[in-house]
Amino acid sequence: MTFKTLDDVDVKGKRVLLRVDLNVPMEEGRVTDATRIERILPTINEISEKGGKVVLLSHYGRPKGQRVEEDSLRHVLPTLEHHLKRKVAFAEDCVGAPAEAVIAAMKDGDVALLENTRFHKGEEKNDPAFVDEVAKLGDIFVHDAFSAAHRAHATTEAIARRLPAFAGRTMQAELEALGSALTNPARPVMAVVGGAKVSTKLELLGNLVAKVDYLVIGGGMANTFLAAQGKPVGKSLCEHDLAGTARDILEKAKTANCTVVLPVDATVAQKFEAHAPSHIVSVDHVGADDMILDVGPKSVAQVESLLAQCKTLVWNGPFGAFELPPFDEGTNAVAQTAARLTVEGKLLSVAGGGDTVAALNQAHAGQEFSYVSTAGGAFLEWLEGKTLPGVAALTG
Secondary structure (H helix, E strand, C coil): CCCCCCHHHCCCCEEEEEECCCCEECCEEECCCCHHHHHHHHHHHHHCCCCCCEECCCCCCEEEEEEEECCCCHHHHHHHHHHHCCEEEECCCCCHHHHHHHHHHHCCCEEEEEHHHHHHHHHHCCCCCHHHHHHCCCEEEEEHHCCCCCCCCCCCCHHCCCCHHHCCCCHHHHHHHHHHHCCCCCCCCEEEEECCCCHHEEEEEHHHHHCCCCCEEEEEHHHHHHHCCEEEEEEEECCCCHHHHHHHHHHHHHHHHEEEEEEEEEEEEEECCCCCCCCEEEEECCCCEEEEEEHHHHHHHHHHHHHCCEEEEECCCCCCCCCCCCHHHHHHHHHHHHHHHHHHHHCEEEEEEHHHHHHHCCCHHHHHCCCCCCCCCHHHHHHHCCCHHHHHHHHH
């Protein structure tokens, strides 16, 4: 995959439309997690230091083409300024006179933030007239919002075909990490796929069995596979109606020479709450009133043993109900082993998806992975083998 980066352009004196993702979690008008803001700082600072005028474009929330005060990017501005350690000009609209006036007043190296692109229906409709309005504001386009790249919207896809387009440093890092993990990986490759439901990850599992050597299935999803093999799952979360689909995936894996790894033991409880009385059982002996809430120590040891033989790891989804101790133990143990192998230079580890990021951070392992993606839907669609419009526009 070839795409141009900031190494391929002279930004000095140019109006640089920089698409970022400032759709950050907020409560009572305050940003509660600034990870996405922290990730874009290198790109903003580099363009600024090289004398470009940085014009930030982003969506926020789902205002559906209406101006909705609680979805204004003005609320994100103080946190953005705090992390950048500088003033950022703000335009009350992302097109027209308000945007033009703010950009006209910019000096080389200045940073400005334009109002929520989704206040215009043309954004999500990828409307050519709206794209024209945005394109007038810049000389070049830099895409640094991989997390929005699975949307064919005006400022994530069409704009990249109107102006000279380049990947920002975050986008570049994401594409390089994903490319090395799945496009041309060092083998053996392990994929860990967890989460609640098989139904939400059917395409993902179907794509991965053809690409990886070991597919480790955890979380509630594993229960569906265990039930499909005739194992008792008690009152565990389980999609019994997908037993046939689970068996099909196992057959596909066999044909593709991919080893599917399922739990051999489990931590069970009769209540879904933190510190509920729990015990470990073989997956052959789950009681009628039991809920499987985590994998057991033998399952962890099995995954760790295989992981030690692997060169590449792709991770999406936890092994158990990691939000509730002690049902975080399986996820924590495997995450810490993966982190150690990564630090020792024995493993390339790439992870992504909301729950995954939270679980790895809770295990104090995320910082040591090769790359942790903050993208949810875009990361999943990439793993599913889909073409992401925002990426295709950079590489086409």
